[in-house]
Amino acid sequence: MSGPLTLPPIEVAVESPEDVRARAVSRLRRVGVVLVAALLLVGARGVQLCLSPTEATMRAAAVQRWDTVTFRARRGDVLDRNGRRLATSVATPNVVVDPVRVRPEERDALAARVAALTGGDPAELAEKMGRESRYQRLAIRVHPATAAAIEAIGHAALWVERETQRYYPEEVLAAQVLGFVDASGTGREGVESSLDRYLRGGSVLHQRRRDRRGMNVDDPTNNADRNVGMDVRLTLDRTVQRISERALARLMERSEPLAASAVVVEVQTGDILAMASTPSFNPNRLQADPGPRRNRTVQDAVEPGSVFKPFTLAAAMQAGIIDESSLIDCEGGVWSVGRTRIHDDHPHGVVTASDVLKYSSNIGTAKLALELGPERFLGTLADFGFGARAGIGLPGERAGTVRAAGRIRPIELATTSYGQGVTTTPLHLAMAVAALGNDGVRMKPRLIDRIVDSHGVPERVWAPEVAQRAVSAATARAVVRMMMTVSDPGGTAQTVVVPGFRIAGKTGTAEKVVDGQYTDARIASFVGLVPAEDPRLAIVVIADEPSVGSRYGAHVAGPAFAEIAGPSLRYLGVPATPDPAGEPEPVTDAPQVAALIWNGSGWRLPDLTGQGLRDVVRATRPAGLALALQGSGRVVAQDPAAGVSVAPGAGLTLVLR
Numbered sequence: 001m002s003g004p005l006t007l008p009p010i011e012v013a014v015e016s017p018e019d020v021r022a023r024a025v026s027r028l029r030r031v032g033v034v035l036v037a038a039l040l041l042v043g044a045r046g047v048q049l050c051l052s053p054t055e056a057t058m059r060a061a062a063v064q065r066w067d068t069v070t071f072r073a074r075r076g077d078v079l080d081r082n083g084r085r086l087a088t089s090v091a092t093p094n095v096v097v098d099p100v101r102v103r104p105e106e107r108d109a110l111a112a113r114v115a116a117l118t119g120g121d122p123a124e125l126a127e128k129m130g131r132e133s134r135y136q137r138l139a140i141r142v143h144p145a146t147a148a149a150i151e152a153i154g155h156a157a158l159w160v161e162r163e164t165q166r167y168y169p170e171e172v173l174a175a176q177v178l179g180f181v182d183a184s185g186t187g188r189e190g191v192e193s194s195l196d197r198y199l200r201g202g203s204v205l206h207q208r209r210r211d212r213r214g215m216n217v218d219d220p221t222n223n224a225d226r227n228v229g230m231d232v233r234l235t236l237d238r239t240v241q242r243i244s245e246r247a248l249a250r251l252m253e254r255s256e257p258l259a260a261s262a263v264v265v266e267v268q269t270g271d272i273l274a275m276a277s278t279p280s281f282n283p284n285r286l287q288a289d290p291g292p293r294r295n296r297t298v299q300d301a302v303e304p305g306s307v308f309k310p311f312t313l314a315a316a317m318q319a320g321i322i323d324e325s326s327l328i329d330c331e332g333g334v335w336s337v338g339r340t341r342i343h344d345d346h347p348h349g350v351v352t353a354s355d356v357l358k359y360s361s362n363i364g365t366a367k368l369a370l371e372l373g374p375e376r377f378l379g380t381l382a383d384f385g386f387g388a389r390a391g392i393g394l395p396g397e398r399a400g401t402v403r404a405a406g407r408i409r410p411i412e413l414a415t416t417s418y419g420q421g422v423t424t425t426p427l428h429l430a431m432a433v434a435a436l437g438n439d440g441v442r443m444k445p446r447l448i449d450r451i452v453d454s455h456g457v458p459e460r461v462w463a464p465e466v467a468q469r470a471v472s473a474a475t476a477r478a479v480v481r482m483m484m485t486v487s488d489p490g491g492t493a494q495t496v497v498v499p500g501f502r503i504a505g506k507t508g509t510a511e512k513v514v515d516g517q518y519t520d521a522r523i524a525s526f527v528g529l530v531p532a533e534d535p536r537l538a539i540v541v542i543a544d545e546p547s548v549g550s551r552y553g554a555h556v557a558g559p560a561f562a563e564i565a566g567p568s569l570r571y572l573g574v575p576a577t578p579d580p581a582g583e584p585e586p587v588t589d590a591p592q593v594a595a596l597i598w599n600g601s602g603w604r605l606p607d608l609t610g611q612g613l614r615d616v617v618r619a620t621r622p623a624g625l626a627l628a629l630q631g632s633g634r635v636v637a638q639d640p641a642a643g644v645s646v647a648p649g650a651g652l653t654l655v656l657r
Helices: 017-051 055-065 104-118 122-129 144-153 190-194 238-255 305-318 353-358 362-372 374-383 410-417 426-437 473-487 553-571 613-623
Strands: 066-072 085-097 136-139 158-167 203-209 231-234 259-266 272-278 327-329 334-337 340-343 350-352 441-443 448-452 458-461 466-469 504-514 517-530 537-544 626-631 635-639 651-656
Touching (some): 085 104, 104 122, 104 136, 144 158, 238 259, 238 272, 259 553, 272 553, 305 353, 305 426, 305 473, 305 504, 305 517, 305 553, 334 362, 362 374, 374 410, 426 517, 504 553, 537 553, 613 651
Parallel strands (some): 626 651
Antiparallel strands (some): 085 136, 085 158, 259 272, 327 350, 334 340, 441 466, 517 537, 635 651
16 A cells, blocks of 8 residues: 655745836826826817807706796786776785795794784794795785785895786676686687787796706796787777676566677677676686676577568568558468468558568568568678678677578578578677668677787777678668667557667567477567667667566567666767657646556556556566557556556556547
């Protein structure tokens, strides 16, 4: 057996210190060269960026260094024709603090002073003053006196910024015409929407510097007033608008319709003095009072009913088919067109063309339309503006509908003559009636008078403009004379009286169409011109579904017409005559007629014995009573008797001798 294996010792070469030192120095030199080269490259790049920076580099630096804030310009005002503000923008001061400038030891005391002025919570304000921020709102929309008191504190960290808020001084007045402004400052509905690009003005960009933490260094300053919006002057008259809206409010109380609307037009110019719709809304309280925002005067196209008849007579007279004294057989109240029967509410036999309007004969107007034929009749309606947009420039304006001449059937032509099967807006009716009062010349509706800049220089002006001649002056004057008979004894509007002025009007009571079907609901209307001898105003009043008392236009819309016409004419300075008929009131010893008294459930009738017709009409107008007259002269008997309570719109028979 052999012994254990023995290995020779391993000898490790030992490197000399000089070699190790040389290798280390070589490595350090290589690393140093690399670092120096990198530093040179970075330095060269830095020099390049400083001397010739790229667009992207400049943009990135600007984003880090500057902050941009956009301020909206102050919105322009909306004024009525006399320069009275209907919509304006008011300053709404906000209290702002720069927390960095508030020392910790003064924080609570400063918060307490601000809270005492603004009514805020001192603890909450102190917490905001301690945040890591350069901008914190402590209170918004404070009173100007409060803002002045905040500024009087004189602390460098506190200041007041002033924004603007849309404000409507007259609140609900003409709300649907004006529209409103949303939270983003954009006009919605009405004039605020259609003229938004003029009213809103421009925007101002304000740059603020940032520190290394991204905090804003500069105090934000509102420079929006440098580019304010333009002012818009309307043709609306604030007083006439208020008169119209109050008349509609009384109509709503008397007859309780779903809604009502009225339009007042200056005959010679086509200026819209009032456009009223009710129910309405308050644009200052959109959240609490949303309300109906629909402008019914331009957005509701309904069947007009009998208020359409003056235009049928105008077409027939313009064509030379009739004159005022032409005789028309109304067939005793029933007449057939094909298999359809046409009825009159007030049956008559042979009457004059003027009486066709006075008694509101469907048969008489239907015969005239059929004799005219589709082309001539519908052509004249188009000349009056029906079937096309009026072009007033408000959002949602409807054109209305008139059947085409090539596709209309005889019965449809007949019903169109008395306002059935055709639709129109209150604005269309007002402009067409104004054309009759303007010697047959139809004006374009004018709601915007002018737009002026902040220096009062007009940017754009709308002058009165003729749309076209609808009928001759002779025809228009004849139709106005026929419309005057409507308020005479026996006429459909004998209860509609404007003291001191003669009216030329027409009543309407149309069946309401719902889902394409005629219903028992009614649309009551009244259109007219005042003063009739020299028309200044054309007025249209429409009530949708009156539910209390009479549903006839004379008793529902007629009183509202009178309540608008009388005060408006007096306000405009139109002189009245002692007697609308042109004759002085006779001086008699007849007893003064007592007033109607509302007892909670009906109107208590006064004693009308010995009274003339005019006094009776004035006394009974508030109740909208349907008068049935027997004879002429003064009242000798009445039914119901004095002291009896009757419902609004009830019948009252009077015997006169």
